[in-house]
Amino acid sequence: MSVIRIATRYAKSLIELAVEQGKLAQVEADMKVLQNAVHNRDLYLMLKSPIIANDRKISAMDALFKSQFDSLTMGYLKLLITKNREGYLPEITAEFGEQYKILKKITTVRVTTATPLSDAVLDDLRKKILASGVTSENLDLQLSVDPDLIGGFVLDFDNKRYDASAAHKLEELRAQFSKNLYVKEF
Numbered sequence: 001m002s003v004i005r006i007a008t009r010y011a012k013s014l015i016e017l018a019v020e021q022g023k024l025a026q027v028e029a030d031m032k033v034l035q036n037a038v039h040n041r042d043l044y045l046m047l048k049s050p051i052i053a054n055d056r057k058i059s060a061m062d063a064l065f066k067s068q069f070d071s072l073t074m075g076y077l078k079l080l081i082t083k084n085r086e087g088y089l090p091e092i093t094a095e096f097g098e099q100y101k102i103l104k105k106i107t108t109v110r111v112t113t114a115t116p117l118s119d120a121v122l123d124d125l126r127k128k129i130l131a132s133g134v135t136s137e138n139l140d141l142q143l144s145v146d147p148d149l150i151g152g153f154v155l156d157f158d159n160k161r162y163d164a165s166a167a168h169k170l171e172e173l174r175a176q177f178s179k180n181l182y183v184k185e186f
Helices: 003-021 024-037 041-048 054-065 071-082 086-103 119-132 166-179
Strands: 106-113 138-145 153-157 160-163
Touching (some): 003 071, 024 071, 024 086, 054 071
16 A cells, blocks of 8 residues: 555544544644654654564653643554554654645645745735635745745745746746847848
8 A cells, every 4th residue: 555545544534533532633733743753863763663562662652742642642653553554654644734734724825035024024915815715714824035036926835836036037038038039130
């Protein structure tokens, strides 16, 4: 079975169980912490290791997370380890985040600018995006700065891109001039 199918199934099961038990907010917070934690090389290698016994992996996860995670999340982690799916935790936690956003109707919009945005400009941008009607009412703005844009901004969401950067406009002009449409013929 492919990694994507495994991650999708396990994430969907956890979301459904969390909704059923009314613990979605806590489980979502736990999964964010876990998503950051599994990027730690030592933890990831321990989980992937076929040499380390499952009971030792469960003990390690209890020591790390039991005091801060909900009992549902801890039970879920134990199930993953018992079923030998702990190596897929990075993919499962990422898929959980995506399914959570779909469930809560959250649109992630990546905004890339040449310089950092002020709070006033960011609020105005948020209002314009919402007024456009192309996103849901809940926005998750992810900001980044790329000086190579020269000026303007780039919006990425739902596999769409709106490029209003100066670098993009200059590239369009360069392409038009390279066609040399204005050659004078005698």
